[in-house]
Amino acid sequence: MSGTTSQLSVDGKTVDMAIKTGSIGPSVIDIAKLYAQTGMFTYDPGFTSTASCESEITYIDGDAGVLLHRGYPIEQLAEHGDFLETCYLLLYGELPTASQKADFDYRVTRHTMVHEQMARFFQGFRRDAHPMAVLVGSIGAMSAFYHDSTDISDPQQRMIASMRLIAKMPTLAAMAYKYTIGQPFVYPLNSLDYTSNFLRMCFAVPAEEYKVNPVLSRALDRIFILHADHEQNASTSTVRLAGSSGANPFACIAAGTACLWGPAHGGANEAALKMLMEIGSVENIPKYIAKAKDKNDPFRLMGFGHRVYKNYDPRAKIMQKTTHEVLNELGIKDDPLLDVAIELERIALSDEYFIEKKLYPNIDFYSGITLKAMGFPTTMFTALFALARTVGWIAQWKEMIEDPSQRIGRPRQLYTGAPQREYTPIGRR
Ligand code: CMC
Numbered sequence: 001m002s003g004t005t006s007q008l009s010v011d012g013k014t015v016d017m018a019i020k021t022g023s024i025g026p027s028v029i030d031i032a033k034l035y036a037q038t039g040m041f042t043y044d045p046g047f048t049s050t051a052s053c054e055s056e057i058t059y060i061d062g063d064a065g066v067l068l069h070r071g072y073p074i075e076q077l078a079e080h081g082d083f084l085e086t087c088y089l090l091l092y093g094e095l096p097t098a099s100q101k102a103d104f105d106y107r108v109t110r111h112t113m114v115h116e117q118m119a120r121f122f123q124g125f126r127r128d129a130h131p132m133a134v135l136v137g138s139i140g141a142m143s144a145f146y147h148d149s150t151d152i153s154d155p156q157q158r159m160i161a162s163m164r165l166i167a168k169m170p171t172l173a174a175m176a177y178k179y180t181i182g183q184p185f186v187y188p189l190n191s192l193d194y195t196s197n198f199l200r201m202c203f204a205v206p207a208e209e210y211k212v213n214p215v216l217s218r219a220l221d222r223i224f225i226l227h228a229d230h231e232q233n234a235s236t237s238t239v240r241l242a243g244s245s246g247a248n249p250f251a252c253i254a255a256g257t258a259c260l261w262g263p264a265h266g267g268a269n270e271a272a273l274k275m276l277m278e279i280g281s282v283e284n285i286p287k288y289i290a291k292a293k294d295k296n297d298p299f300r301l302m303g304f305g306h307r308v309y310k311n312y313d314p315r316a317k318i319m320q321k322t323t324h325e326v327l328n329e330l331g332i333k334d335d336p337l338l339d340v341a342i343e344l345e346r347i348a349l350s351d352e353y354f355i356e357k358k359l360y361p362n363i364d365f366y367s368g369i370t371l372k373a374m375g376f377p378t379t380m381f382t383a384l385f386a387l388a389r390t391v392g393w394i395a396q397w398k399e400m401i402e403d404p405s406q407r408i409g410r411p412r413q414l415y416t417g418a419p420q421r422e423y424t425p426i427g428r429r
Contacts (some may be wrong), residue, residue: 010038018313024059029132041412048307050389051232052409053240057395062308067315069229070094078318083224083388084108084194087166090229090395094178105194109169112188112197114175115145122179131176131383132261138172138253139165150248152401161225162394167386170194177380195221198387203375215329216374219322223370226363227385231308235260239393240400246408249397256393263302265388269381272303273337273368281336282343288297289344290291303365304348310358319366326370339370421425
């Protein structure tokens with residue numbers, strides 16, 4: 001490799017490929033013309049060495065444990081700002097002034113109600129449906145309710161769809177929860193801030209007054225900030241790929257939500273809490289550590305490890321502090337799950353297997369304990385993740401649509417199936 005180009009020699013041919021440099025982070029080798037010049041594809045299952053796009057939104061240095069949104073460290077955003085400020089930053093690229101922030105909050109708040117017919121759409125689901133199943137369906141259904149914001153070539157419609165998605169996700173998530181527990185839907189209340197409104201839609205009932213606890217609201221708001229965006233992860237890449245065909249934004253976010261549901265991605269917070277409950281007490285930890293290390297056992301420590309972070313997930317540190325704040329506020333002194341979590345973390349961090357493989361706790365390790373203490377059932381954990389990640393998906397989708405060089409995403413393959421053969425009529429097989 002030399003200067004701003006690299007060379008690849010294959011089958012006696014030498015191909016020059018440009019090296020592109022970003023503002024920070026690894027450079028990339030531009031292989032776009034490789035197939036035309038060599039007749040070969042690159043092969044990278046799981047995309048561990050592949051940059052799928054250029055982006056100005058989020059930067060992660062997994063070795064240093066750094067996460068920046070538009071250049072701002074996640075720790076500073078979580079400490080000083082609120083979730084809607086992070087939304088503004090992700091969407092527009094800069095922190096808002098006071099009047100821009102007030103205007104943004106007003107616009108999001110005015111979009112929180114969903115079409116009344118949506119309530120009847122919910123009735124079609126079984127009462128015991130998983131909230132993520134209901135969310136995937138209802139987000140997709142928004143394309144059928146908001147036709148006036150599905151023309152992706154119109155910047156105004158793109159922005160309206162973005163505001164609608166950010167504003168209506170809490171309403172849909174709360175409705176998914178209320179539906180499964182058989183309680184009436186609670187309409188949004190525009191005098192409340194975004195997160196307090198969500199708490200009220202989840203936990204208020206028409207028969208009683210509901211007072212939002214500001215400590216819990218602030219903690220949940222911080223959890224939303226921590227989940228707002230995370231570069232080109234599986235669900236975001238799903239949104240970009242779906243969007244690359246020109247699909248409408250509601251359909252794209254439904255696709256991202258479906259991808260997030262899996263236990264290796266957003267479903268890990270639910271899986272991590274279930275694992276802590278299964279471990280049950282500190283004495284059982286060595287048995288589970290041994291299972292996690294056993295090559296013949298599929299068990300993994302949920303909430304540990306990350307494709308990109310090979311150091312402490314910076315979000316996990318803030319999450320751990322938030323967990324303690326919430327438990328203190330609720331007067332939960334001896335939570336056996338927290339004892340198991342703290343001891344599990346201590347043992348894993350000093351165990352050779354986890355050290356060598358650089359497996360640190362990720363954000364999902366502590367978020368489950370916090371959400372459970374707040375009163376959310378485990379089935380809602382991934383729905384809360386989807387609510388918060390919607391802004392990241394939307395910002396990345398907009399960035400892609402607004403890039404003039406954007407084309408449909410279409411990976412290729414290494415074919416290992418049967419070569420061409422002649423069809424045999426059924427009677428002769
Ligand atoms: N427990 C035990 N061993 C593990 C774990 C774990 N949680 N994670 C990875 N390993 C081992 C794995 O067995 C492999 O060992 P070997 O090299 O000997 O075969 C090695 O570490 C590398 O694992 P990998 O599966 O190749 O790594 P990956 O980058 O493909 O997977 C991961 C990343 C997050 C899917 C994985 O670490 C995992 O399954 N963790 C548990 C699920 C989890 O907590 N997911 C949430 C991720 S953070 C939130 C989000 O982004 O959605």
